[in-house]
Amino acid sequence: MSQSRALGRSTAATSATKVRGRGGLLPVLLVAPAVVLLALFTIAPAVYAIFLSFRRMKVGRGLLGGGKPTGVFAGFTNYAATLTDSEFWASLARMLLIAAFGVPMTVILAVVFALCLDAKRARLVGFARLAIFLPYAVPGVVASLLWGFMYLPATSPIGGDVVDYFGNRGIFFSVANVVVWGVVGFNMVILYTAVRSLPKELFEAAELDGASELQIALRVKLPMITPAVAMVALFSVIGALQLFNEPTTLKPLANAISSTWVPLMRVYTDAFVNNSIYEGAATSFILITMTVAATVLVNVASRRITRRQSR
Incomplete structure (x- = not known):
């Protein structure tokens, strides 16, 4: 009798171990495709870009005075060329100017929309939520083209014949406006979800x-959705530092936008127009470094704000 009980316990333990082993392996199998895609299309290209940023093209000498161009180690020459170029700093300043307007406006509008949709007196919440989110579902290139035609004096329903949306100053508002309405819907959904998850008893007690x-x-x-607001701000900062689609799409319509108007446009021009892929790789790595630094700063600031409010 005791032997049969011991055998049953050992069998149950073995089956439980198998179940735990399968349960531990299943998450790995589910995450593996995403990890493989991330490694192939994000990590590997980034490593290769870093490798290219330390190289340059050199034309070898042949018997007739020419030779096949080859890539050689260049040290920090490409980085020095980018950091000493005034146009790079001008493009960075233009990007930061758009971010200084677009990031706060995106966060403020997302917070206002989320709080208004959660109000007791709100009507047609489902329609309003869909209407606010819909611009995010439109591809950025298509949205930029639509806004571009609304900016043109001949086709503008918003006063294009009075306001110069494509002027040297107005172009900043035009690009920032496209960026804001392209992402505010997504941020609103995040904040609205955070508001809806709050306990209703607190609101009833306050009432x-x-x-x-x-x-x-x-x-x-x-105050209770501050972590979600910080996350939305972080997403907005990262998106602002990756500004490319909107000015590139509006470039044929606006003479104020050059081929190096923002840093990512400069990277594209260096790599695919001027055939200077090594300098373009160096510029892109500098932008990655700035993006990481901005992410760390936003995280530190959001944590301090959250700690102060918790006290």
Whole structure:
């Protein structure tokens, strides 16, 4: 009898071990395709770009004074050429100027839309949520073309014959406007989801204490979704540093946009127009470094804000 019980326990333990082994292997199998794609299409190209950034093209000498061009080690020559180029810093300044307008506006509009949709008096919430999110579902190139035709004086329904949307100053607003409406819907969904996950008892208690709908939104809901707001701000900063589609699409319509108007346009021009892929790789790695630094700064700032509010 005791032997049969011991055998049953050992069999159960063996089956439990097999189940745990399968359970531990299943997540790995599910994540493996994404990891492989990430390695092939993100990590490997990034490593190769870093390798190219330290090389340059050199034309060998042959018997007739010519030879086949070959890539040789160049050290930090490509980085020095980028960092000492005034046009690179001008393109970076233009990108930061658009980010200085676009990032706060994106976050503010997303917060306002999320809080308004969660209000008690809100009507047609489903339609409004879809209408706000819809511009995000439109590809960036298509959205830029649509806005470009609305900016043109001949076809503009928003005063294109009065406001110069493609002027040296107006172009910054034009590009930032396309960027803001292209991402505010996605950020709104994140914040709206965060607001809807809050406990309703807090709002009812605040209402019993005499708080208005606006006070509940600003003093109860908004502080509690601060981590989500910080995440949205981080996404917006990263997106601003990767600005490319909107100015590139508007370039044929606006003389104020050059082929190196923002840093990523400069990378594309160096790599695929001027056939200077090595300098383009160096510029792209500099942008990656700036993006990582900006991400760290935003994370540190958001953590400090969250700690202060928790106290």
